[in-house]
Amino acid sequence: MSFFLTQTLTGLASASSLFLVAAGLTVIFGVTRVVNFAHGSLCMLGAFIGWSILTRLPRDPAWFALGVLATAAATALIGAALEIGLLRRIYRAPELFQLLATFGVVLVLADATLWLWGPNDLPLPRPPWLRQFVMIAGSRFPLFDLVLIAIGPLVLGGLLLVFHRTRWGVLVRAATQDRDMVAALGVDQRLLFTSVFALGAGLAGLGGVLALPAGSANLQIDLAVITEAFVIVVVGGLGSIGGAYLAAVLIGVLQAFGVVVLPGATLVLVFVVMAVVLVVRPYGLLGRDRGQSRTDAEAVILQRPAGPWQITAAGIGLALFLAAPLLVGPFGMAIATEMLVAMLFAASLHVMMGPGGMPSFGHAAWFGIGAYGAALLAQNLATPMPLALAGAPILAGLAAFAVGAFIVRLSGVYLAMLTLAFAQIVWAVAVQFVGLTGGDNGVLGVWPADPRGFYYVALALCVGGVLVLRRIMFSPFGFALRAGRDAPARAAASGIDMTAHRLAAFTLSGAAAGLAGAIFTYSKGSAFPTYISVSHSVDALIMVLLGGIGSLAGPIIGAIAYTGLFDLLLASDFWRARLGAVIIALVLFFPAGLAGWAERRR
Amino acid sequence: MTVLAVTGLQKRFGGVRAVDDVTFSIVAGEILALIGPNGAGKSTCFNLINGQIAPDHGTIHLHGRDITGLAPRQIARLGVGRSFQIAAGFASMTVRQNLQTAFAAHHRQSWRFWHDAMGAHIAEAEALLARVGLVAQADRAAGVLAYGDLKRLDLAIALAGAPGLLLMDEPGAGMALAERGALMRLVQKLAREDGMAVLFTEHDMAAVFAIADRVVVLNRGKILASGDPASVRADPLVQARYLGAGR
Numbered sequence: 001m002s003f004f005l006t007q008t009l010t011g012l013a014s015a016s017s018l019f020l021v022a023a024g025l026t027v028i029f030g031v032t033r034v035v036n037f038a039h040g041s042l043c044m045l046g047a048f049i050g051w052s053i054l055t056r057l058p059r060d061p062a063w064f065a066l067g068v069l070a071t072a073a074a075t076a077l078i079g080a081a082l083e084i085g086l087l088r089r090i091y092r093a094p095e096l097f098q099l100l101a102t103f104g105v106v107l108v109l110a111d112a113t114l115w116l117w118g119p120n121d122l123p124l125p126r127p128p129w130l131r132q133f134v135m136i137a138g139s140r141f142p143l144f145d146l147v148l149i150a151i152g153p154l155v156l157g158g159l160l161l162v163f164h165r166t167r168w169g170v171l172v173r174a175a176t177q178d179r180d181m182v183a184a185l186g187v188d189q190r191l192l193f194t195s196v197f198a199l200g201a202g203l204a205g206l207g208g209v210l211a212l213p214a215g216s217a218n219l220q221i222d223l224a225v226i227t228e229a230f231v232i233v234v235v236g237g238l239g240s241i242g243g244a245y246l247a248a249v250l251i252g253v254l255q256a257f258g259v260v261v262l263p264g265a266t267l268v269l270v271f272v273v274m275a276v277v278l279v280v281r282p283y284g285l286l287g288r289d290r291g292q293s294r295t296d297a298e299a300v301i302l303q304r305p306a307g308p309w310q311i312t313a314a315g316i317g318l319a320l321f322l323a324a325p326l327l328v329g330p331f332g333m334a335i336a337t338e339m340l341v342a343m344l345f346a347a348s349l350h351v352m353m354g355p356g357g358m359p360s361f362g363h364a365a366w367f368g369i370g371a372y373g374a375a376l377l378a379q380n381l382a383t384p385m386p387l388a389l390a391g392a393p394i395l396a397g398l399a400a401f402a403v404g405a406f407i408v409r410l411s412g413v414y415l416a417m418l419t420l421a422f423a424q425i426v427w428a429v430a431v432q433f434v435g436l437t438g439g440d441n442g443v444l445g446v447w448p449a450d451p452r453g454f455y456y457v458a459l460a461l462c463v464g465g466v467l468v469l470r471r472i473m474f475s476p477f478g479f480a481l482r483a484g485r486d487a488p489a490r491a492a493a494s495g496i497d498m499t500a501h502r503l504a505a506f507t508l509s510g511a512a513a514g515l516a517g518a519i520f521t522y523s524k525g526s527a528f529p530t531y532i533s534v535s536h537s538v539d540a541l542i543m544v545l546l547g548g549i550g551s552l553a554g555p556i557i558g559a560i561a562y563t564g565l566f567d568l569l570l571a572s573d574f575w576r577a578r579l580g581a582v583i584i585a586l587v588l589f590f591p592a593g594l595a596g597w598a599e600r601r602r
Numbered sequence: 603m604t605v606l607a608v609t610g611l612q613k614r615f616g617g618v619r620a621v622d623d624v625t626f627s628i629v630a631g632e633i634l635a636l637i638g639p640n641g642a643g644k645s646t647c648f649n650l651i652n653g654q655i656a657p658d659h660g661t662i663h664l665h666g667r668d669i670t671g672l673a674p675r676q677i678a679r680l681g682v683g684r685s686f687q688i689a690a691g692f693a694s695m696t697v698r699q700n701l702q703t704a705f706a707a708h709h710r711q712s713w714r715f716w717h718d719a720m721g722a723h724i725a726e727a728e729a730l731l732a733r734v735g736l737v738a739q740a741d742r743a744a745g746v747l748a749y750g751d752l753k754r755l756d757l758a759i760a761l762a763g764a765p766g767l768l769l770m771d772e773p774g775a776g777m778a779l780a781e782r783g784a785l786m787r788l789v790q791k792l793a794r795e796d797g798m799a800v801l802f803t804e805h806d807m808a809a810v811f812a813i814a815d816r817v818v819v820l821n822r823g824k825i826l827a828s829g830d831p832a833s834v835r836a837d838p839l840v841q842a843r844y845l846g847a848g849r
Contacts, residue, residue: 302743303694305720472715479695479703479719480712486744487690493652494707494759495678501712550694 002137007256009136013145015245015252016152020207021225022232022244023159024200030176030239031196034087035095035413037102040226041109042201046075046208047217048113051122054212059127071209072202079201083194090587091193095412096359096545101587103538106222107580114219115574123216130213144213151210155203156245163241172196176239223534227424230417231270235277237287238413246285247277271425274418275406282409303355303482303551305474310553317560321459325452337455337523339563340462341516346543346555347466348512354549355473356505357485358408359416362423363513363540365403368532370396370514372430375443375527385448389461389518396514397507404506409499420534427532442528446521458519465512470552472508481505535576539566542583603630604666605767605799606651611660613646620646621657622823628767633793633800635810635831638820639844644803645687647820648771651801652684653677664767683765687772689756693745697736697755700744701727704762726762734758734788750781757785761792768793770802774809782806786813807845811835819844 025039050071057063082105090098133140163169171192175182183189208221232251236243251270258266277285306314320327324336349363370392377383377391407418430437437443448454472478483491484498491498521527530536539562547558572578607627613620621643628634636644649655651662653674662670664680678684692700705723706712731737734754739747744755753773760768773789774782790813793800804810810817811831818828819840826844827837834840 302696302745474719475717476703476706476711476714476719476722479692479699480707482694483692483700483703483707486692486694489674490686490690490692490756490759491707492673492675493678493684493686494704494763495675496707496712497675 002139003260005137006139006141007260008253009141009145009149011253011256012152012249013148013252014255015248016148016155017207017211018228018232018252019152019245019248020155020203020210022229022236022248023155023241024203024207025229026233026236026239026241026244027159027172027203028197028200029233029413031172031179032087032091032193033095033179034091034098034102035417036087036197036200037099037226038082038105038109038222039200039204039229040222040224041106041113042075042079042204043208043211043225043229044113044217044219044221045078045109046071046205047212047221048117048122048208049074049205050209050212051124051217052117054124054209059125061129064130068206068209072206075205075208076198076202079204080194080198082201083197086584086588087197088190088193093587096353096416096541097587099359099361099416100538100541100545101584103534104580104583104587106226107535107576107583110219110222111574111577111580117217119219121216121218124212126213148210152245152248155206156241159241168192168195223424227421228270231274231421233284234414234417234421235274235284237281237284240284240286243284243286268425268429271422274421278410278414278418279406283414306553318463321463325455333455334523335563335567337458338520338567339560340458341520341523342539342543342559342563343556344462344465344516344519345513345540346547346559347469347552348509348516349540350544350549350552350555351469351473351505351512352509353544354552355478355482355485356502356509358502358506359412360419360537361416361534361541362419362421362537363509364532364534364536365419365423365426366396366400366510366513367517367520367536367540368423368426368430368527368529369399369510370517371521371527371531372437372443372517373514374518374521375446376436378446379443385522389457389515389522392518392521393511393515396517397511400510400514401503401507404503404510408502408506420537423532423534423537427529427534430529430532437527437529440529442526443521444526446527447525448522454522458523461515461519465515466552466556469508469512473552477501477504535579538583542586546586604628605630605632605664606801607663607666608647608651609661609663611647611650611662612658613643613650613655614658615646619823621650624660624820624823624825626818626825626828628799628801630766630799631793631797633790633802633813633815635814635817636801636803636820637805637807637810637817637844638826641822642820643823644820645771646823648769648801648803652682652769678763681763681766682769683760683763683767684769685753685756685760685771685773687775689749689753689776691744691747691752691755691759693743695744696741697744697747698724698727698731698740700755700759701730701762704759708763730758730762733792734761735784750777750785753777753781753785754788757789765798767799767801770800772803772805774804774806782809783812789813 021039021043025036028034028036050068053070054064054067057067086101086105090101130144132143134143134146163173171182171187175192232244232247236247251273254269254273255266258269262269321336321340324333328336345367349360352358352360373395374388374392377388383391403422407415410418431439480496481501484496484501488498517531543558543562544555546562547554604627609625611621611624624647636647638644650657653672656671661668664682669677669680692703695703699720702719702723705726706719731740734757736751736754736758739751747755773785777785786809789800792798814831816829817831817834819826819834821843827834827840
């Protein structure tokens with residue numbers, strides 16, 4: 001009995017922290033329709049700022065409370081600055097570009113935090129009152145956890161009160177329903193949006209500082225928190241505060257029991273819960289269908305097969321890659337191989353995002369499954385290279401099929417978030433299952449027998465893979481897929497099974513990414529968790545968006561350009577901040593993408 | 603030969619009976635217009651038949667087969683075509699490719715991964731383009747068509763499925779008067795030539811009385827009157843409730 005009680009209480013305490021962050025995210029999304037990737041970073045800033053404030057204050061509860069509020073206010077101010085400086089300028093940009101811009105913010109803030117506070121974890125020295133226990137049902141329970149348990153419902157109540165009893169709150173809810181109507185009523189939208197964003201950021205900061213006593217301020221908070229927050233917001237229903245609390249309790253309690261019952265499998269458990277909820281209620285526990293998100297500008301561009309000019313360019317490119325071993329040294333060869341892999345990786349994402357119409361923020365998951373699949377096949381089962389290279393895309397394809405079966409029905413933002421969440425889980429498995437994957441050390445020593453010969457294997461597989469994808473996109477299947485993206489109801493009325501087509505495209509795309517991952521593993525001789533990191537997923541996104549989503553040529557050019565750019569310019573200290581700045585600049589100055597920009601200049 | 607038989611159809615939204623005990627049928631080659639004031643239940647009735655929503659009570663039979671509760675895609679597979687109130691084409695394709703895609707779907711070829719989609723169904727597509735008058739637009743992107751042309755493309759995509767029953771939700775909405783008349787005459791011609799049954803909703807009474815063989819008038823979810831256009835027009839109840847005494 002006491003076991004159940006204490007685990008439930010522990011779960012409720014962590015639910016409060018989860019809720020604070022998720023509530024901010026969901027409020028911001030409800031009004032601005034921006035999925036704020038940087039929300040985890042605001043939480044991380046809350047932890048660091050809170051650490052700096054609290055370590056300078058007298059250590060009694062009253063000063064602690066004051067310090068916590070000051071931290072929340074500080075992060076709210078940072079949030080407001082972020083909204084005014086960046087987000088305000090991109091509300092009209094396509095959804096994916098907004099996500100990308102906020103990811104740029106994640107990168108910049110990560111390096112800014114590293115620069116300001118250094119690389120070490122900063123635990124909060126805990127005064128006696130923070131270490132106190134109370135006796136509950138015969139077992140000791142931390143007092144501060146009880147405080148946390150109370151804070152969740154208090155904040156929920158406060159938010160509901162504000163949203164239902166104040167003029168500002170009513171306007172926010174109205175804007176959540178219909179932005180344009182609120183604007184037509186003469187409400188200053190800019191002030192409304194900025195204040196909502198500040199509120200959300202403040203909540204994130206509050207969540208960050210309140211998590212300090214149980215942990216530390218560290219640089220991993222941003223991505224760890226954003227993944228959990230995404231899951232909670234999706235499970236609760238985008239834009240629903242009550243739903244966020246419900247989902248936080250569900251997942252918090254489940255994790256508390258999961259840690260004891262199934263240690264090491266909690267992340268998988270969370271994903272299973274999410275999958276079950278979304279199958280039963282596709283828009284989350286308390287969410288509602290907000291209708292189709294507006295289609296991106298790129299979607300309506302006429303898709304043409306390559307003309308003679310493009311075929312010539314592709315031929316010259318292929319000739320250069322064929323001759324590369326004669327033209328460049330080992331470093332150049334390494335870059336050439338990376339470019340080839342990036343090409344296939346980006347082309348596979350293009351299939352999902354372009355003709356498939358399914359934005360993915362976690363494409364590295366399939367790449368990683370392929371990479372680790374090949375590496376583990378080679379290491380543990382002594383599988384010869386050809387078989388490992390064949391097995392990797394099958395593994396990745398199967399995984400994509402299994403995940404896709406749950407999520408391909410969902411619309412844009414949900415899909416992007418869930419692919420990201422799944423990628424984070426794959427990443428966590430790669431890091432945590434040390435016995436199998438070697439953890440952060442990776443799987444080493446997976447070399448091809450003949451390195452020079454392998455370059456041509458890589459060339460054949462990458463170029464061949466891209467050509468196969470291209471052929472399929474111009475087959476009746478590809479057209480039916482695109483029909484479903486362009487006009488879902490029209491396609492269904494013509495008898496096209498859009499869900500099945502999307503699932504097939506999702507699987508195909510995952511398999512192709514898995515092949516890219518396997519080739520990469522053999523070219524580097526190893527597989528590392530970084531292959532599955534969020535930033536690797538974003539790499540693929542940038543390649544696709546840089547080149548333009550309208551045709552397969554886009555991601556190929558994007559992959560070559562980006563790989564070259566990255567190796568030349570960005571592999572240095574504070575590369576995250578530089579990359580982030582590049583992304584933000586890209587979104588600010590080319591809000592319709594390079595392809596859209598070129599289209600307009602014509 | 604009865605193509606569509608709707609019996610005792612009922613759908614509630616909360617306390618509102620949007621469709622209340624509606625019964626009618628259509629035979630091959632017949633054009634039936636479903637009219638009524640806003641909120642009469644036309645669109646609900648329409649969406650019940652095409653499978654977008656499921657009825658609370660009642661049945662829908664197509665060629666004698668019960669299709670109540672099937673999904674839109676399954677109903678499409680049974681030979682029911684539909685055009686949309688807000689016309690939609692596949693914007694990233696040319697007009698011809700739109701039809702090639704529709705023909706491939708009709709011939710159950712949407713799962714071919716290795717054939718060249720643009721080399722298939724060319725003759726069929728050309729013939730249909732000629733029928734709906736879109737030959738000149740064949741190589742233009744559907745995303746840049748004028749709205750009247752898009753309406754015709756929408757209809758052509760529906761026709762590519764060789765439907766035994768065509769459902770049209772306000773086919774004239776958003777079209778210029780002359781274009782509307784041409785489209786309705788085209789539909790009439792197709793119904794006559796192919797023996798296709800047509801069910802459509804429409805606000806434009808001129809279009810309704812010009813081409814409909816039979817008219818069903820809905821009011822507050824119930825059938826107010828039905829019959830041939832002339833008798834419906836003369837019905838005092840219809841005049842009072844819908845057409846207006848002044849007409």
